[in-house]
Amino acid sequence: MTCQAEIRIYVACLATYNNGILHGRWIDACQDDDDIRGEIAAMLAASPIAGAEEYAIHDHEGFEGASVSEYAGIDEVTELLAYFGDLDDARTAMEDHYAGVYRSVADVAEELTGETTEIPDNLRFYIDCERMARDLVVNDMLVIELSFEEVHVFWSH
Incomplete structure (x- = not known):
């Protein structure tokens, strides 16, 4: 899936977060689900806390006003873009049909x-x-x- 604007999520490692350390990564939400999961896995593997497995979405950009829950699944995050096919159609849906x-x-x-x-x-x-x-x-x-x-x-x- 390609986007004409930057749509991304900030995924944080919960093992580090719970130990007072900020570790995470901004990830392009226009990728397919497997690529996003791969980036999350890489971020967790690079965690300063060994064996980190859990993550949460701590921030997001470009979703045109739709809130993204901290514990939203990756499938749910990408569903709106996939449904509409491109960002212009998704933006119209957000502005006119939401x-x-x-x-x-x-x-x-x-x-x-x-x-x-x-x-x-x-x-x-x-x-x-x-x-x-x-x-x-x-x-x-x-x-x-x-x-x-x-x-x-x-x-x-």
Whole structure:
């Protein structure tokens, strides 16, 4: 995957971090997942703490306002760029189609229903937001889960 702008993550070694030492590396997020994992492995191998295995994303640049969780998986970090194919399309999605960050897609469905429909109190218990969420994902949105109870929602139209 190629990017027209710099999109990167700063990955830190947790073994050194927990011992008061800063050790990490800025990594180009436009690479494929295996190349990113390779750079992380090289950074961990160069750690001043022998046998370092754990890492966290401590910073990021170029993601146009989307937050990247400290413990996001590499697959999740690259998913937005891979989905849209190039940075211009991803930037358009961020600027024009980004709906926000939610705990779940069911929360999106519940909010959307509340904003667009007057539901009598005696019928509220019959609304199935989980099922509505599944339909939204199939038909109307891209959802990227970056961490537990953190989903970023993009409208597909």
